[in-house]
Amino acid sequence: MIPLPTIAFYLLATTTILAGxxxxxxxxxxxxxxxxxxxxxxxxxLFVLMGAEFLAMLLIVVYVGAVxxxxxxxxMMLDVDFTQLREGFSRYLPIGGAVAxxxxxxxxxxxxxVASQGAASGATAPNASGGTDVTNAEAIGRxxxxxxxxxxxxxxxxxxxAMIGAIVLTLRHKPGVKRQNIAAQNARTPATxxxxxxxxxxxxxxx
Amino acid sequence: xxxxxxxxVRPELILAIGALVLLLVGAFRGKGGALxxxxxxxxxxxAGAAAVTxxxxxxxAGGVVVDNLSTFxxxxxxxxxxxxxxxxGTWLRKRGDDKFEFPVLILLAALxxxxxxxxxxxxxxxxxxELSSLALYVLAAFRRDDAKSSEAGLxxxxxxxxxxxxxxxxxxxxxxxxxxxxFDVIAASIQGGQAHTGVLFGLVFLxxxxxxxxxxxxxxxxxxxxYEGAPTPVVGFFxxxxxxxxxxxxxxxxxxxxGAAIGQWQQVIVxxxxxxxxxxxxxxxxxxxxxxxxxxxxxANIGYAxxxxxxxxxxxxxxxxxxxxxxxxxxxxxxxxxSALQRNGKPMETIEDxxxxxxxxxxxxxxxxxxxxSALGLPPFSGFFAKYFVFKAALGGDxxxxxxxxxxxxxxxxxxxxxxxxxxxxDAPTGEVEAPPVTAKTVAIVxxxxxxxxxxxxxxxxxxxxxxxxxxxx
Numbered sequence: 188m189i190p191l192p193t194i195a196f197y198l199l200a201t202t203t204i205l206a207g208x209x210x211x212x213x214x215x216x217x218x219x220x221x222x223x224x225x226x227x228x229x230x231x232x233l234f235v236l237m238g239a240e241f242l243a244m245l246l247i248v249v250y251v252g253a254v255x256x257x258x259x260x261x262x263m264m265l266d267v268d269f270t271q272l273r274e275g276f277s278r279y280l281p282i283g284g285a286v287a288x289x290x291x292x293x294x295x296x297x298x299x300x301v302a303s304q305g306a307a308s309g310a311t312a313p314n315a316s317g318g319t320d321v322t323n324a325e326a327i328g329r330x331x332x333x334x335x336x337x338x339x340x341x342x343x344x345x346x347x348x349a350m351i352g353a354i355v356l357t358l359r360h361k362p363g364v365k366r367q368n369i370a371a372q373n374a375r376t377p378a379t380x381x382x383x384x385x386x387x388x389x390x391x392x393x394x
Numbered sequence: 395x396x397x398x399x400x401x402x403v404r405p406e407l408i409l410a411i412g413a414l415v416l417l418l419v420g421a422f423r424g425k426g427g428a429l430x431x432x433x434x435x436x437x438x439x440x441a442g443a444a445a446v447t448x449x450x451x452x453x454x455a456g457g458v459v460v461d462n463l464s465t466f467x468x469x470x471x472x473x474x475x476x477x478x479x480x481x482x483g484t485w486l487r488k489r490g491d492d493k494f495e496f497p498v499l500i501l502l503a504a505l506x507x508x509x510x511x512x513x514x515x516x517x518x519x520x521x522x523x524e525l526s527s528l529a530l531y532v533l534a535a536f537r538r539d540d541a542k543s544s545e546a547g548l549x550x551x552x553x554x555x556x557x558x559x560x561x562x563x564x565x566x567x568x569x570x571x572x573x574x575x576x577f578d579v580i581a582a583s584i585q586g587g588q589a590h591t592g593v594l595f596g597l598v599f600l601x602x603x604x605x606x607x608x609x610x611x612x613x614x615x616x617x618x619x620x621y622e623g624a625p626t627p628v629v630g631f632f633x634x635x636x637x638x639x640x641x642x643x644x645x646x647x648x649x650x651x652x653g654a655a656i657g658q659w660q661q662v663i664v665x666x667x668x669x670x671x672x673x674x675x676x677x678x679x680x681x682x683x684x685x686x687x688x689x690x691x692x693x694a695n696i697g698y699a700x701x702x703x704x705x706x707x708x709x710x711x712x713x714x715x716x717x718x719x720x721x722x723x724x725x726x727x728x729x730x731x732x733s734a735l736q737r738n739g740k741p742m743e744t745i746e747d748x749x750x751x752x753x754x755x756x757x758x759x760x761x762x763x764x765x766x767x768s769a770l771g772l773p774p775f776s777g778f779f780a781k782y783f784v785f786k787a788a789l790g791g792d793x794x795x796x797x798x799x800x801x802x803x804x805x806x807x808x809x810x811x812x813x814x815x816x817x818x819x820x821d822a823p824t825g826e827v828e829a830p831p832v833t834a835k836t837v838a839i840v841x842x843x844x845x846x847x848x849x850x851x852x853x854x855x856x857x858x859x860x861x862x863x864x865x866x867x868x
Contacts, residue, residue, distance in 0.1 A: 334455040341521040352532035355495045
């Protein structure tokens with residue numbers, strides 16, 4: 188009898204690879220993004236199998252929740268002609284294939300070296316569970332606001348700078364833009380918002 | 395984290411909180427102004443004072459290192475940023491492009507550069523670089539309606555992102571093979587000079603990424619375009635403070651993290667240094683635009699600073715620090731001159747524009763002469779002493795041939811500095827030059843006076859300060 192985790196692994200791994208291929212080969216870009224989300228989900232499942240549930244959560248929240256949705260918006264809002272983008276496919280196939288092949292070979296070499304000899308001395312992957320019965324979400328929580336608070340806050344400042352930059356470079360104050368003024372709306376009374384005009388028959392209103 | 399940790403990062407805290415408060419003030423007022431600029435400068439000065447008076451040590455589990463070296467660099471960086479604020483402010487106001495975000499972005503860039511100066515970990519290294527770079531990208535594109543400024547910002551952003559990618563790849567390899575992001579643990583993993591190939595591979599990528607940030611050849615291609623398009627006072631800022639921060643970071647990574655593997659990285663740094671010197675010298679010959687010319691000049695000058703660094707040891711780092719500080723004053727002064735000059739409402743940016751300047755604006759022309767002669771390395775200007783220390787360190791570190799080649803490069807570069815002087819002093823003026831703004835003129839003249847003769851007197855003290863800073867590596 189095959190153990191349950193093994194079945195789950197092969198199921199999730201196959202789904203990831205198939206979804207990844209579908210991202211590249213799907214004709215409709217919206218389908219590509221949807222397959223990308225599938226790939227992220229099965230990747231998250233693989234993380235759970237490895238005992239890295241925090242990473243799995245992060246993958247869903249960040250990649251599915253933000254990045255993939257952003258892709259979807261870009262694909263739907265921008266008028267990009269994807270068939271035109273694909274025209275160069277056969278022309279760039281040799282060089283693209285060469286790069287992909289090189290990367291594959293490199294990955295295989297690295298994986299086999301590490302598998303046979305291990306990384307350099309002292310290089311041990313941090314234990315997913317922190318050595319004791321601490322879950323890895325808890326382990327991250329213990330250092331995030333203590334040892335790593337400086338990096339964490341600095342990363343926050345980086346995001347702030349990105350936001351300031353986006354506003355500085357794109358916000359334009361246009362004169363004559365009509366904005367809703369709720370206080371003014373609420374302050375309207377029949378006396379200020381309405382005039383009663385006595386129209387004589389056959390004359391109409393003149394402004 | 396303890397209160398002692400927070401105490402050590404006081405300058406950063408002051409800058410961060412100051413920037414946030416001023417951002418809010420600016421957002422509610424909706425505009426900047428001279429007073430707002432003054433407040434931002436005040437924050438930088440207070441942060442500088444906090445850096446000088448603060449204690450030394452390590453904080454946040456080794457992520458932050460505060461020592462003489464970081465204090466030395468922080469004072470220089472904050473001072474350069476404080477000067478950039480009024481220079482840029484008046485320049486932008488004159489063109490109707492001023493926004494309150496400008497000084498706030500300079501504050502945040504200075505914060506990032508200060509973090510780079512006291513990084514003790516690959517994470518703080520990267521976060522510091524990103525914080526300062528991101529602010530600099532926006533500053534380059536600050537005149538968004540100007541096509542060249544937007545182009546400069548976009549080019550800087552795309553190529554900067556590429557260099558960050560290289561740097562991160564290197565950092566991930568180092569982490570993977572050395573087992574830690576802390577410089578001291580990395581150093582422990584390569585005891586005896588036998589570093590794992592993976593670590594060295596990562597180090598090369600890290601050096602490439604940092605070389606990009608200091609615009610050393612062969613990673614210099616963004617420099618001329620960005621310098622040409624970005625607002626002139628911003629270029630003066632680009633050429634000074636961020637380079638000191640990145641050079642210091644390079645020095646710290648190499649000597650604190652990879653000191654034992656000096657045999658492996660020394661040759662890389664020497665090659666990058668000599669390439670920079672020659673690219674800067676030869677490509678500069680063909681330039682007509684002064685901003686582009688000074689971009690190549692800065693590439694060549696970074697080459698000399700790297701040569702000092704390659705010499706290794708205390709003397710090498712001391713030479714690099716002295717060189718960078720003296721260069722910082724020169725380059726700030728030169729771009730202050732350039733930002734002050736206008737003829738018929740158009741900025742004077744080419745060498746021909748400078749024709750006969752000495753008869754129209756003798757003060758600015760004399761200052762520019764001092765900067766050109768200093769960049770040339772003519773005694774008794776400060777540039778001479780800067781180069782003298784670098785070559786002395788290179789000879790002391792058995793880098794005789796690189797030193798000779800470096801000298802040759804500086805002879806070639808002399809041609810373009812002398813051509814500028816010739817046009818400025820002996821050609822006939824082509825039109826009336828507008829009166830320069832007081833801020834820029836003051837900065838230019840003070841910097842020129844520093845270049846000669848103040849540097850002669852300050853050198854003894856600067857040398858001691860740089861030596862004390864370099865001794866932090868032990």
